[in-house]
Amino acid sequence: MIGESNHHIIRQVMGSNRHVNTNTESVDNYLKAILVLSGPDERAVASTALAQRLGVAPASVTNMLQKLAAAAKPYVEYEKHRGVRLAPEGKRRALEILRHHRLIETFLYEILDYPIEEVHEEAERLEHFISERFEERIAAKLGHPKFDPHGHCIPAMDGKMPRQASIPLSSVDRDGRFVVDSVSDQNSALLKRLQASGVAPGAPVQVVRRSPGEFALRAGGSTRALILPRDLADAVRIRSGD
Amino acid sequence: MIGESNHHIIRQVMGSNRHVNTNTESVDNYLKAILVLSGPDERAVASTALAQRLGVAPASVTNMLQKLAAAAKPYVEYEKHRGVRLAPEGKRRALEILRHHRLIETFLYEILDYPIEEVHEEAERLEHFISERFEERIAAKLGHPKFDPHGHCIPAMDGKMPRQASIPLSSVDRDGRFVVDSVSDQNSALLKRLQASGVAPGAPVQVVRRSPGEFALRAGGSTRALILPRDLADAVRIRSGD
DNA sequence: GCCTGCAATTAGGCGCGCCTAATCGCTTAG
DNA sequence: CTAAGCGATTAGGCGCGCCTAATTGCAGGC
Numbered sequence: 438m439i440g441e442s443n444h445h446i447i448r449q450v451m452g453s454n455r456h457v458n459t460n461t462e463s464v465d466n467y468l469k470a471i472l473v474l475s476g477p478d479e480r481a482v483a484s485t486a487l488a489q490r491l492g493v494a495p496a497s498v499t500n501m502l503q504k505l506a507a508a509a510k511p512y513v514e515y516e517k518h519r520g521v522r523l524a525p526e527g528k529r530r531a532l533e534i535l536r537h538h539r540l541i542e543t544f545l546y547e548i549l550d551y552p553i554e555e556v557h558e559e560a561e562r563l564e565h566f567i568s569e570r571f572e573e574r575i576a577a578k579l580g581h582p583k584f585d586p587h588g589h590c591i592p593a594m595d596g597k598m599p600r601q602a603s604i605p606l607s608s609v610d611r612d613g614r615f616v617v618d619s620v621s622d623q624n625s626a627l628l629k630r631l632q633a634s635g636v637a638p639g640a641p642v643q644v645v646r647r648s649p650g651e652f653a654l655r656a657g658g659s660t661r662a663l664i665l666p667r668d669l670a671d672a673v674r675i676r677s678g679d
Numbered sequence: 680m681i682g683e684s685n686h687h688i689i690r691q692v693m694g695s696n697r698h699v700n701t702n703t704e705s706v707d708n709y710l711k712a713i714l715v716l717s718g719p720d721e722r723a724v725a726s727t728a729l730a731q732r733l734g735v736a737p738a739s740v741t742n743m744l745q746k747l748a749a750a751a752k753p754y755v756e757y758e759k760h761r762g763v764r765l766a767p768e769g770k771r772r773a774l775e776i777l778r779h780h781r782l783i784e785t786f787l788y789e790i791l792d793y794p795i796e797e798v799h800e801e802a803e804r805l806e807h808f809i810s811e812r813f814e815e816r817i818a819a820k821l822g823h824p825k826f827d828p829h830g831h832c833i834p835a836m837d838g839k840m841p842r843q844a845s846i847p848l849s850s851v852d853r854d855g856r857f858v859v860d861s862v863s864d865q866n867s868a869l870l871k872r873l874q875a876s877g878v879a880p881g882a883p884v885q886v887v888r889r890s891p892g893e894f895a896l897r898a899g900g901s902t903r904a905l906i907l908p909r910d911l912a913d914a915v916r917i918r919s920g921d
Numbered sequence: 922g923c924c925t926g927c928a929a930t931t932a933g934g935c936g937c938g939c940c941t942a943a944t945c946g947c948t949t950a951g
Numbered sequence: 952c953t954a955a956g957c958g959a960t961t962a963g964g965c966g967c968g969c970c971t972a973a974t975t976g977c978a979g980g981c
Contacts, residue, residue, distance in 0.1 A: 461938085463939095484959060484960090485957095485958065494939070494941075496942095497939055500939085500961095518947065518959060545813075548820075549813070549816040549817065549820065550816065559809075559813060563805070563808055568800075571787075571801060574792065578791065705968060705969095725928080725929090726928075726929060726930090727929080735969075737928080737929065738929085738930075739968070739970075741930055741931085742968080742969085743969095745930095759930075760930085760975095922981100923981090927977090927978095928976090928978100929974100930973100931973080931974070932971105932972085932973075933970100934969100934972105935969080937968095938966100939964100939967105940965075940966105941964085942962085942964105944959100945959080945961085946957100946958090946959080947956105947957095947958085948958100949954100950955085951952100951954090951955100
């Protein structure tokens with residue numbers, strides 16, 4: 438739980454209820470998408486980008502944004518044709534969901550021995566439905582972890598998150614030794630391959646070849662180099678060796 | 680997972696999709712309610728009873744039952760004015776959800792140290808959203824338990840459940856020694872009281888007084904008797920001492 | 922055997938999130 | 952400075968689960 442109170446899934450029950458219902462899974466997903474797409478410097482996000490990420494028609498996005506902006510406590514700041522930003526309440530909720538997501542991933546990986554490439558999908562569903570108590574209990578069980586199994590930072594209860602100091606493999610400008618900072622959770626097949634090759638958060642790696650289209654790296658004690666096309670190389674973030 | 684394949688939450692995406700969408704939380708809840716209300720001998724269930732249990736208008740029940748009966752694989756057998764029974768597919772799903780529910784309760788209690796009176800509410804939400812893998816992993820982690828923390832039997836993967844051999848405290852016909860079989864999860868305040876008095880599944884208890892309106896019992900080493908009005912006494916099921 | 926009372930059903934409507942089609946309006950190229 | 956192009960919005964519609972109000976039909980009392 439982050440910030441204020443968490444009402445969970447309160448579905449509209451009476452047709453006579455005049456209040457707009459903004460506590461659904463769908464809303465959560467819009468807020469999460471805005472959080473991610475607006476990046477660390479919190480740029481305004483375009484409707485199209487949201488539509489594409491959410492797999493939804495642009496008209497649906499406009500519709501939802503108007504609702505989110507018109508709520509008593511607005512979730513977003515939205516001006517027509519200008520894109521959208523998270524309002525404080527929206528940011529609070531988005532970070533809460535992100536915290537849920539990453540805690541659940543950690544939990545599935547550490548306690549339930551999930552293979553890493555399966556944690557994301559399960560967390561994606563459950564993140565909307567766990568209670569504050571569940572959140573608190575798994576955090577305690579895990580020793581209040583700061584990172585999930587992909588190396589992503591878990592937002593603290595006060596919603597603060599340190600800025601990332603790592604760079605994508607695809608933008609590295611020299612060969613040499615690095616440490617894996619994080620791996621993307623978006624492509625589970627790739628994730629499985631990376632795991633199998635020893636490319637996991639904290640692992641030392643050596644970048645052995647770079648070209649416009651491909652990046653090659655060797656992890657820990659691995660003998661064979663792993664060759665990643667540019668688009669997949671985006672999925673690995675590295676930092677200089679500690 | 681029980682029996683056949685489990686499609687989880689597949690929401691309707693296209694307006695053009697002619698197939699009826701029967702994979703929602705709401706459907707799960709209707710099926711569960713029918714399972715419980717039809718009792719061990721699987722009597723037909725009246726619309727009104729369902730409506731009351733689900734907190735929904737009778738018209739809504741009729742509506743849903745028609746849909747559940749009309750599906751390609753019908754979930755229920757339903758004839759107008761005759762009540763409803765689970766069809767094989769409906770029973771399969773209902774038992775699957777019940778298995779989820781009770782596994783989750785056990786998990787929350789054993790692994791996450793929830794107070795017993797809080798497990799039901801959380802399980803009630805999560806039971807609809809966990810994957811087959813999650814189900815299997817928590818079952819394994821718990822050593823494939825046969826009973827949840829209330830003493831209720833957890834349906835096996837093949838959907839079989841032994842018939843209950845216990846009776847409600849309210850229908851006991853003699854004073855003397857018994858063993859607590861199970862306690863209801865419906866009233867969390869009562870559950871907390873029972874727990875505090877040592878009335879938990881497997882605990883030996885002594886029935887010390889019976890009257891039309893009240894039942895008194897003393898648990899294990901407890902000094903004070905616990906007095907329960909008839910309606911609350913329904914919540915405790917006992918069997919003769921083992 | 923009819924009639925009344927109540928359970929159950931039908932009819933019609935609502936908010937939700939989504940869709941498509943039509944329109945609008947920024948922005949940039951000529 | 953205008954016009955095209957495309958991103959964004961509006962308009963209208965759908966299925967879902969739910970509601971209320973009106974109607975139907977079963978069953979028990981006389």
